[in-house]
Amino acid sequence: MRSAARIARRHFLGDTSLGIGGAALAALLGQENALAANEPIVGSPATGSSPSSQRGSLAGLPHFAPRAKHVIYLFQNGAPTHVDLFDYKPKLSEMHGKPVPEEYFAGKRFSTMTGSPQGKVMLAPVEPFAQRGASGAWVSDFLPHTAAIADELCFIKSLHSDAVNHAPAISLLLSGAQIPGRPTLGAWLSYGLGTESESLPAFVVMTSVSKGTTCGQIFYDFYWGSGFLPSRFQGVKFRGSSDPVLYLRNPEGINSEIRRGQLDDLARLNALKLAESGDPEISTRIAQYEMAFRMQASVPELTDLRQESAETLDLYGPQVREPGTFAYHCLMARRLIERGVRSVQVMHAGWDQHNSLTTELYTQCKDTDQPSAALVLDLKRRGLLQDTLVIWGGEFGRTPFIQGNLNERARWGRDHHPYAFTAWLAGGGVRPGISYGESDDLGMNVARDPVHVHDLQATILYLMGVDHERLTFKFQGRQFRLTDVHGQVVQPILA
C-alpha cells in the first residue's frame, strides 16, 4: 500500500515543483478577507474552557426567581388513556354499552378511525379506581405505585390539545407547533438558561418502548430538535444501551493532556474558518468538540451504577438493571439532573391502545408505573425534588367511548382524544396533592379550568423562571416563541 501512496504523492510533489501546486492553487483560492461571525461564540479555546454561551444564560434570564432548575419530562408517547388511569368517571360505568350522547361530541373532529362518534358506545374503566392518600386523588389500580405517591403529585385533568394524530400532537406539545421545525422545550431552556453542567449536554433524551408492544411508533428527532435555534441546543440522544455514548475512549496512546492540546488546536483553526466562512454551524462544532471532551470523563462516571445502593435500585424495580428500559432511564434521569443537566426527556412509546386496553396496557403500566413513582421518591429523599420539575403525560387522551366491539373484550380499545386528558406534575414549585381542572361527567370535554398545551408550556417555563412571552428568537422576520401567540400560566397550581 505504501508504494502506491508514495507514487501518488511523488506525482503531487513532482508536479508541484513544476508550479502547478502552490502558485496555481494560491491563485485559485483568493478570498482572504475575514468576516466577523454574527454572534460571539467561541469563549477562549486556548484554555480549553467551554464556549460561554453554551454555559451561560441569555442576558436578563431568568426573568424572575425560578422555582425549578431542572425539568424531567417523562413523556408517554402514544397517549395514555386518562379515563382508565386518572380521570374517574362513575357515569362511564353507568353508561357502559350505551351510545355516546350527541351533545358531548357535536362539532368535534375525531381521528378518521373513529370518524363520527355517532352510534359508538361508552366503555367503563377497565380497572377499578380508588381515592389515594390524604389528598384523595383518584388513581386506578393500573398504577399502584403512582397511587402510593398521589400526595406528591399535582394532577391536571383539563388538558386539551389541537391535534388528533401522534406526531403533530407530540410536536405541538414539545415545540408549540404541529408542523415539525420549531425548537423544542429542552432546546428553548438550553438556549435561554444555559446549563449548569460543564461536562454533560444541557438537554439529554432517552427513548424506550415496552417489550412485545405492537405499537410501531417512531421517535422522530424533531421531538428534541432545535428548529431554527443554533443546532448546539438540540437534545443529545443517548443510546439505549450500557454504552449510551460510543467512542468515548481516546485512542491508545493519546492521553487526556494530548487530547486537550489537540482540541485547543482544533478550536483555534476552526475559529479561523468561522471568521472566514461565517457559518454558525462551525461555532456549534467547536462547542460540541469541547463537550465531547468533557463527556469522556463524565459519561463513564454517569453510567457507573455501582455507586447506587441495592435499595435504590430496587426502588425503581427489576428492569432498572437492564440498560435501555424506562426504569433504567428514570434512574439515569436522576443522575443526569444531579450532575447539572437542565432538561431530560425520557420518552416511552406504546401507549396507543386502539385495541389493547385489556392486554398491552397492563405491560405498559407495569413498565412505567414503578419507575416513575420511584423517580419522584428518590428525588425527594435526596432533596432534589424542590429544584426539579417532573412531568408525566402524553400528547392527548383516549376516547371515553369504545373503539372495537363491546363483545370482544380482548380487543377493547380507545381512539385518540385531544379534548380532555390528564398529566401530572411533581416538585419544582408545583403544589403537591392537588387536582386541577375537570372534565365533564364522561371525561369527554373540559368542564372547568381548561389547560391548553400552550398553557402547560407557559407554566413549565414560568416554573423555570422564564416568561414565555419574552423568551423569543427572531427567525425570518418574526419573533418566535414556544407558546406561539398563546399560553397562560396556570397560577393555581403554583406552590
Place this chain on the structure above:
Amino acid sequence: MLQRRLMVGLALLAVLSSGRFAAAAEEGGSELRFARDVQPILSEFCFQCHGPDAKAREGNLRLDRAEDALRRDDPVIVPGNAAGSALIERVVSQDDERRMPPPSSKRRPTPAQIETLRRWIDQGARWGGHWAFEPIGVSGTPVVNDSRLARHPLDHYLIARLEQHGSRMADPASGSAWLRRVALDLTGLPPEYELLVDFQQPELPDAGERAADRLLASPAYGERMVWEWLDAARYADSNGYQGDAERTMWPWRDWAIGAFNRDLPFDQFSIWQLAGDLLPESTHEQKLATGFCRNHMINGEGGRIAAENRVDYVMDMTETAGTVWLGLTLNCCRCHDHKFDPLSQREYYQLAAFFNNQPVDGGGGDPQTRPVLEAASPEQLRQRDELDGRLTAARQALDKFEQQRFPREDGQTAADSAAAAELPAEIREILKNAGSQRNRGQLEKLEKQFAADNTHTALLQAIRSAGEARDAVSRSIPRVMIMEELPDPRENFILYKGLYDKPAEKVGIRVPEQLARYDAEWPSNRLGLARWLFAAEQPLTARVIVNRFWSQLFGAGIVKTTEDFGVQGDRPEHPELLDRLAHDFRTDWDVKRLMRALVLSGAYRQSSRATPELLERDPENRMLARGPRGRMPSWMLRDQALAVSGLLTRRMGGPPVRPYQPNGIWEEATFGNKRYEQDHGESLYRRSAYTFWRRIIAPSVFFDSGSRQTCTVKQARTNTPLHALLTLNDTTYVEAARALAWSTSDLHDPRERLRQLFLRTLIRDPRPEEIDILLAARDRLARQFSAEPASADALLAVGEFKNGPVADPIGATSWIALCNTILNLDEVLCKE
C-alpha cells in the same frame, strides 16, 4: 466513452443554447395556472394579513381559500372581470390609503405580477388544486438585470428571485473549492491528483466541464450515487426483526451501482426495478433489478402468521414506491382516508393490488424467500458446469460397472439380476434405480453393502463427492429475491384498519387517476404501473426525482420535504425552476446530464461564505444567495478519510464487508445471537457502500444514516458531541491519520509536509496562521510523546495498517496526532 461524452456535451449545448427552453416557454406561456402562477403572488403579498392566521387577519378577508376569496357578498375578485375586481383596483391604486399591500409593508408586486393577476381574473379566476398534482408547466426563462453570474438558464430563475428581494448571487468559489465540492458530490471522494492537474491546465479551456465529465465517468460516481438509492430501497444485508437472518441481495446493489455508472436512463432504471420481470423477453439483469421490491424486511419470528407477513410486505412495497416515485406518504391510508392528501383508503388498496399479485407467501424467515434469481459469477458457473460434467461421468461409469456386476436382460434392472438375488431387500430396492437416480443416503447404504469391493465403492464414492462439490458451489451462488407475476391474479380487498384478516370491500387494480390517466394499452400489472409513473402527463415523478438529486448537491431540496409532495409537505421554494428542471429532465431521464448541468450552474459554483446579513435574511439559504455548505454524511466522511490516507481500496462489488466496529454492539442488540466478526486486510478499506448492513443494528460508524428498515429519502444533518467522539476516536479515523502521516513521512521540511497534508485533504495550501498553529502543535506533541514513549508505541499500533520501519517514533507519532487533528477540522468534515 468519447461518444457518450460527446452526447452529453451536445445535449448540454442544446440546453445552453436555450432553444429548447425558449420553445418550451412559448408552449406554456399562454395559459395561467393557479398553483404555479397565481398562488405564489397571493401568498407573497396578501396572506400575511389575509391568510390562514385568524389572529393576524385584517378586514375579515381571507385570500387563501376559494370560498372566501371568491365570496359573492362584498366581492373582492369578480371572475372574468379584472377591471371590476376590488383586488386589482386596490393593488394598482395610487392612493396610499387604499393601496395593497400597504406602503408600510414595503412590498410591491412587479408590473408583471399584477398583469398575471389581471389575466388570471379575466380568464375566470379558476382556483386550482394542490400544486404538485398540477401538470408540470414551463414558464419562460426569467429576465434578469445582471446575468453575469449565470452559467445556465436555471440560474436565471434564482437570480430573478434574488433581484426581486434586492439581493444577488455570491461570487464563485475558488476553483479548488469548487473542485473539492464537486468531486465529493459526484464521487463521494476528494478529487484525485490527476484531476487536479488537468483542472489547472491553463492552456485548456472549460476546466470545469472537463472535470465534471471525468468525475461523471469515474466508477466512483455509481458508488456515490447509490447511497441515497440504498436508503430509499431499504437495502440491507439481513432481514430485520428477531433473528435478523443474513440475506444475499448484494448482487442487486452492484447492479444499481453499475446502472448509475452507465447512466441507464432513469425511466428504464425505475421500470426495471418495479417490473423488469414483466418486460418482453426480460433479461437476467432486468429480473435482477426487481430485487428493489424485495428489499423489504422479512419477519421470521416464530408464530407469525404467513398471511399477515405477506400483507405487510405488499404494503411496504406499495409505500416504498409511493415515496420514491410519487413523493407521497401513503402509510396512513392503510387504515383510513388520508387526512391531507386526496388519496382514499380505497385507492391505497387499489394501488397495493399492483404489488399483491406475486407469489411471495410470507412464510418463514428464509432470507431467500422465493422467487429468487441465482446471481452466479462466471467462475461459479464454470465450476458448476464442470462439476455437473464430473457427476454425469461418474454416474455413467457406475451404470456401466453395474451392468457387468449384475448381468440382466434388456429392460430389467440390476435388482432383477441373479447376482443380486442374495442381497438384502432394501439394497435390491435401491438397485431398481439406475445410478443417476440414487440419492445420497442410498449411495451411502450401497457403499456399506459393497465395502469389500473396492472398485464398486470407488465408483459410488465418486458420485457422492462430485455431487457434494457441486452442491457446495450451488450453495455459494447468491440468490437474490426478485419479483414474479402470478398467472392467476389474487383478489384484492380493502383491509379494515389494515388488518390482514379483516378484508372488507373487494377492489380492482388501479392507480389514482386524478394524478395522471392510465393508458388503456398498458397491462394491469406492475409494468403498467411503472409506465404510468413515467407517463407524459404524470406530474409527480419528474419533480420528485429532480428535487432529490438537487438536494443531494445543494443540501436541501427546492421542496424541502423531499419525502412529501402532498398537501402537508412544503411548497417549492422556486416552483418555476423545479418545473423547468423536471420538464427538461424527463425529455431523456438522463441523470448524468442533469447532474452535470447542476454542478456547472452558477448557483452551485457560488462561494458558500455567509455574511451576518445573509444569515439573518435567509438562515437556511433557501434563496441560494450563497453556495451550499454542510457536514458531509458520515459514510462520505469515512470514504474521504480512507482516500486521503491512501488506504482506500477501489475494488468494486461483491459480498458485504465488516470493517472496524466497537466490540459488543451486535451482541448487545441481539442478546448474543449475532457476533461481529471483523474482517481484515483489504476488506477494512472498501467503499462504505459495501459495508455489511445489519438491519436491526446499523453500522455504528454511519451515525446519521437512514435506518434501512423502511424507505427513507431524507437525510438528517445533526451536529452533536457524539459525532466528534467518533471522528476523533474511532479506529477507522485514527488509522487513517496514521496512514496519512506515514505517506508524507519522507518530507523532512515540516512546512512542506503540512502543505502536502492540506493539499490532500482540502485541495488548498495552508495559510500562514494555520501553519503557525500546526507547527507549534507538532513541537508540543513531540514533547508530550517524549515524556511517554510507551504512548507513542501504542498510537503507532492502532489499526491494522502496516507501515515500514520508523526511525523516530516520537516524531512519527506527533505527526499522527497532528493528522488526527487535521482530519477533524471543520473544513475537512464539510463540503463547502
